[in-house]
Amino acid sequence: MPLFDxxxxxxxxxxxxxxxPEDFDAFWEKTLREARGHELDARFEPVxxxxxxxxxxxxxxxxxxxxxxKGWLRLPADAxxxxxxxxxxxxYGGGRGLPHENLLWASTGRAHFxxxxxxxxxxxxxxGGTADPVGAAPxxxxxxxxxxxxxxNYYYRRVFADAVRAVEAARSHPLADAAxxxxxxxxxxxxxxxxxxxxVPDLVxxxxxxxxxxxxxxxxxxxxxxxxxxxxxFLKTHRGRAADVRRTLSYFDGVHFAARGRAPALFSVxxxxxxxxxxxxxxxxxxxxxxxxxxxxxxxxxxxxxGPFQEAARxxxxxxxx
Numbered sequence: 001m002p003l004f005d006x007x008x009x010x011x012x013x014x015x016x017x018x019x020x021p022e023d024f025d026a027f028w029e030k031t032l033r034e035a036r037g038h039e040l041d042a043r044f045e046p047v048x049x050x051x052x053x054x055x056x057x058x059x060x061x062x063x064x065x066x067x068x069x070k071g072w073l074r075l076p077a078d079a080x081x082x083x084x085x086x087x088x089x090x091x092y093g094g095g096r097g098l099p100h101e102n103l104l105w106a107s108t109g110r111a112h113f114x115x116x117x118x119x120x121x122x123x124x125x126x127x128g129g130t131a132d133p134v135g136a137a138p139x140x141x142x143x144x145x146x147x148x149x150x151x152x153n154y155y156y157r158r159v160f161a162d163a164v165r166a167v168e169a170a171r172s173h174p175l176a177d178a179a180x181x182x183x184x185x186x187x188x189x190x191x192x193x194x195x196x197x198x199x200v201p202d203l204v205x206x207x208x209x210x211x212x213x214x215x216x217x218x219x220x221x222x223x224x225x226x227x228x229x230x231x232x233x234f235l236k237t238h239r240g241r242a243a244d245v246r247r248t249l250s251y252f253d254g255v256h257f258a259a260r261g262r263a264p265a266l267f268s269v270x271x272x273x274x275x276x277x278x279x280x281x282x283x284x285x286x287x288x289x290x291x292x293x294x295x296x297x298x299x300x301x302x303x304x305x306x307g308p309f310q311e312a313a314r315x316x317x318x319x320x321x322x
Contacts, residue, residue, distance in 0.1 A: 058099070095120055134147075
């Protein structure tokens with residue numbers, strides 16, 4: 001696949017044209033205040049996995065609207081005192097998977113929390129178990145246009161609120177050191193990571209890989225690959241709705257959360273990525289507010305990005321923070 005986006009030197013200078021709503025902060029303050037109006041009610045049930053080196057807990061907590069959200073907490077089996085905490089968010093269509101999956105972070109001696117993404121978990125991996133009980137206006141199949149008629153109704157309002165509550169739930173476990181909390185994820189998980197990085201002020205680090213949900217005005221007109229294409233197909237049917245859709249999406253753009261980032265950050269980008277075009281990733285990276293930031297560039301990769309190479313890069317990088 002040839003390079004299709006801007007040259008790398010231009011990517012390093014690129015800035016998004018996405019317009020931030022004047023009430024962006026007020027919108028998210030209200031959203032989180034409403035979510036926190038419900039008891040967190042975080043429950044950790046041990047799971048018999050047969051694993052000898054990692055203990056796994058089946059977690060349920062209250063997310064947006066007080067709705068139950070699932071997760072896994074994985075801990076080194078010999079843990080006896082609070083550990084650095086990695087909170088991870090998963091890619092589009094995936095769920096938290098099975099309890100014996102995804103053992104990397106616990107194997108590094110950290111507590112590891114994986115959030116299930118409401119309504120997803122049926123496209124790949126080991127599945128998920130969190131419903132999205134909120135109804136929405138007509139939408140194109142997928143998640144990108146659910147509730148896109150208004151910011152208050154949009155699907156990712158619920159997901160991002162869940163994610164902030166997931167951090168709070170993970171931190172509530174006695175073996176998690178709240179003062180050493182990291183957020184990470186790839187693709188959709190990277191986009192959720194950016195939202196958490198902008199909404200949770202006291203993270204020690206964030207690591208979004210090939211993040212999705214960034215620079216919507218460019219992404220939705222540059223690539224014809226799903227999931228961004230869901231938005232174009234919705235507008236193909238609902239002619240004349242583009243301005244309303246752009247307004248809704250502006251409240252969920254990773255670029256605007258990045259402008260509020262208050263922790264060191266390690267990004268990654270793939271220059272042949274047609275799912276999350278490089279310019280949209282650089283838009284968020286260049287907007288990231290904290291001065292301590294870096295980006296790993298994978299020249300000849302599509303949306304798989306750095307894969308295991310990026311895992312190794314994250315492990316090396318995190319030694320300085322958690």
